[in-house]
Amino acid sequence: MVELTRKEEQILLAVHFLEDKAFLNTIRERIKQYSGKSYSLGTIYVPLNRLHMNGFLESHPEKMSGSNKPVQFYNITSMGYEALSELREKTENMWNGFIKPVLKKPGV
């Protein structure tokens, strides 16, 4: 299974929660909302495209008011869901039993 990068993970999650309103702009806004980072359209586009090419996302164009050209809407494929669950499992395994230690303050 191809390893998902962090941005890809964020995008997939965004697409999932956006349901049928998932396209480049909305994905970007949601990520901004949740992680605080304001990425440019291009920055989101690169991993989004990779996910699409590797088969984790499928897309269809829809015409929207507000623009002359059709816009691509994305949905997660079954392969995409598999990758997500795998990622979640692995992460949970790694974090299992994590307790934040009490660190000594410097200078004490």
Add this chain to the structure above:
Amino acid sequence: MKKINKKPRLPFLLLRLLLSNGNQDHLYGNFELFYEDVLAEKGRTCAWFRIMGQILISTPKLIYAYLYWSFIMFKNSLKITLRNLKRQKTYSFINISGLAVGITCCVLTLLWVQYELSYDKFHDNIDRIHRVVYTNENREWKSHSVPGAAVGFLKENFPEVADAAMTNSVPVKVNFKEKGFFLSGYFVHPSFLKIFSFPVLAGSIEKPFSQLMSIIISEETAQKYFGEEDPIGKSIRANDRADMMVEAVVSIPENSSIKFDFLLSSRIAPPGTKKWENWGPQVYVLLQEGVSYREFNKKITNIHNDHVPQARKINVCIHPFSENHLHDFLGGGLITYVYVFSAMSLFILLIACINFMNLATGRSEARLREIGIKKVVGSTRMQLIKQFMLESILISIISLLLAGLLVAVLLPVFNSVLQYNLELHYLPQFVSGIIGITLITGIVSGIYPALFLSSFKPVKILKGSLYPGKSSSLFRRILVVFQFTTSIAFIVCAVIVFKQLNFIQNKDLGFDKEQVIVFPNQLRNNIKVFKEKILKNPNIESASAISIDFINWGSSSEVGWEGQRPDQKGNFGYNWIDYDFLKTFKIELTEGRFFSPEIQSDYKEACVLNEAAVRSMGMVDPVGREIIRSPKNPQYRKVRKIIGVVKDYNFLTLHGEVRPFCLMPGRSGGFMNVRINPANMPETLSFIKETLDKMAPGHPFEYSFLDEKIDRQYREEQITGKIIMFITVVAVMISCFGLFGLVAFSVERRTKEIGIRKVVGASLVNIIKLLSKEFLMLVLIANIIAWPVSWYIMNKWLQNFAFHTDIKIWIFILAGLTAVIIAFLTVIKQTHKAAAGNPVKSLKYE
């Protein structure tokens, strides 16, 4: 309904530019939406800045995405292409080798051309250096040998001349540490080293020849005589008379037209070299920046006649030195060869490309299914074309690699055969030239097959009714005819060149060039004694000392005779020889007698002419008549009586007619020619050396063989011959490849037909005869075209020689027959494969 507001022009123009490549078109809409949102929220100005910002920030990412995916697509295509190549091993191999050979030819030619073009370019001022040339009014003859006095005159009287220098050649015998050697060098003006930029290795040339008796030597000379020692300040004894101190050492690059062993100051040159009447030195002129030599020429046309009014009319002009090597002003020069060989290489590459096209389209059968399916699945024609182009470019690149290997292997052979010293310098022009050739080859060869293969209609493929008939193979046939025409023409040219070279080698030159050694000497008054001594050796047949090297001629000056008509001009070559001249060179006397030591008056008053001289005068009974040398110049006027006539002998190359010539006795024979019995040659040679040493200790013995010297005159032709033969082999080979492809294609088409014929009862021979008829016709047509073309070209080339072989008909027949036989063999091999197969299989073949 939300209104779609007008978009600001600049940002979206940029966007369109950015997204115009690749599959990123759909992003346009996203950016529009972004703009709309910001516009609604924040207003026009803010929106403008925000959208601009977004576009600019996204730009690097978008570019990255585009490159990344192009790369992935490319890798895929590569994988497919390689797989295709592996599947069709034989044809890929033939294609690749054909192209590789073509590229190799081009590379080798490019190296050579580059080298020749680089001659003399190392001088800093090369653009302003010119050489003085004397011509007569109609430019019938031209001479680089001009009076040394022109140097001072030009420098003083013409502001356009920044500097001028003369070089006057002088052979000198030097002694260093009891060893004697002959060197050749020049008397030069000090400004010679300022005009020409020879790199200085030791010493200094700031003030050349500050001491009168100083000498500047070349790197080679320094190596030979001083080895590792520092030569500066050491002295060299010249001609047993003068001690010269070494002032500096310069290096002479390989690609220099001017080569010398040493330089001496012109102030110690014989005074005659500075007179206007004496022609001999080469004079070079450095023009000021921006001066055009053509304009300057108009000013100096008559300067010679101004100084020597009684001489015939001479036109003086200067010619750029940068063109010296290739466009020799005196005529000839290598530029023709540069053009010819470049043309030939490109030709070969063209043939290879044609081959490629033939083979690529010929095996289309195998690709049909692939093409059909791709089209059905939705591939556009453009995509298919791109894929095929990629294939051919890839094959081109692989051919380039193979060619690289071939060049590495062949270059040493090339260098040794042609006596060149070409190296692979990876200069940017060179490398880009090679890459350019490869890419162009790939593209040019790939276009036709790409268009052809991608044009198949899938329905037709699947139905099986593919080939529309003969029209598609007409192009193919023309290509094959073209290939064979060039091959046949090359074969004819190669044979004729070979014959001419042979002819030159073996033609009776009017003297016997075998078994004669030549060595320069400075025995002068001791020549007679020396000759007596060596003639005592039974292995030495005869010896003759002459003033000017046998394969050369002395400067001509005008000759007059009684009964001379005003329109007749006498221009004879001279040599001063001794009494054994005829015997040593075995030249025939046709009239009168030769010089005799017993007749005293012979020495000052007699002369012997050759038949050409007699013919040019139109004299009927020359023996006993007189000729007058320099009749118009009272200072040099001399009368000589003709005592005999010798048969014409070709001492210069066979390019020209035999020159009118005049022989006179002389005593200072600087060149000793000895005819030796071939048996025991090493002992005879050492005997001569010992005798020479005893008589003149430390005298150098640098001998060469006369026949080798004469052979070297034909170096150009020999090189041409070898190159042509090499190219012929290559051309024929590639044509065979081409025919191979054509036959394969044709056989493929007719598989069913062959199967049916076999079933009906045709024998193998019948089928082969049937299939080969088509090709033999093509070869015949090729012959018909090739014969006149090659005849015309060879005729022109042979005109270069006053003496040449004839073009006989058997040469053409031989070439034609060779082509037919080769074609036949190729055809048989292919058809045999098809015809011998199981007819059931071929009938099932669908």
